[in-house]
Amino acid sequence: MNQKEIWLVVKPTVGLPLFLGSVAATALLVHYAVLTHTTWFSAYWEGGAKAKTDAVAAAPAPAPAAVAAPVAAAPAAATK
Secondary structure, eight states: OTTTTHHHHSOHHHHHHHHHHHHHHHHHHHHHHHHHHOSHHHHHHHTHHHHHHHHHHHSOOOOOOOOOOOOOOOOOOOOO
């Protein structure tokens, strides 16, 4: 620990709560910024993606496509 001398200037009973409080405040600010500056995050919290998934699951499956006839191979080029 190369900053051990900081505790000679700042008491741990003051420094640790300030440090942990600043970490918590930074985390809250980052989450707030993501929530207010993106369009997908609030929809994710409200369950917007789940509604789309339910709609897709409720839709009937498409009918299988007819099997195509095999394509005849092109004639091999003549070699000398």
